[in-house]
Amino acid sequence: MPVREQEIDALARYFIESLKASGAIVPRADTDALIACVVELMSENFELENQIDEEADRMAEEEARKHPGIDVTRLRNLIRQRIAQRRDFTL
Numbered sequence: 001m002p003v004r005e006q007e008i009d010a011l012a013r014y015f016i017e018s019l020k021a022s023g024a025i026v027p028r029a030d031t032d033a034l035i036a037c038v039v040e041l042m043s044e045n046f047e048l049e050n051q052i053d054e055e056a057d058r059m060a061e062e063e064a065r066k067h068p069g070i071d072v073t074r075l076r077n078l079i080r081q082r083i084a085q086r087r088d089f090t091l
Contacts, residue, residue, distance in 0.1 A: 003046050005043070008042050016035050055079075057076060059079050063075055
């Protein structure tokens, strides 16, 4: 399920505000600019994860047609892990 832009924005804002409040970071730039950077990074990350999921779904469906008795869910998860590993992406 894709993550909505509003959810990403809220999560990024919470993340930055929490780090500031705890003293873990002292921003040298405008807080809104920092939040925008985090939103961009998170959006790219979620988009890449969606691409991996779609590719794994497609490959699992192709294999399921060739081998009707196969566990598609398990196969999809294995394919997903392999694709993520090839792309150096942590799931």
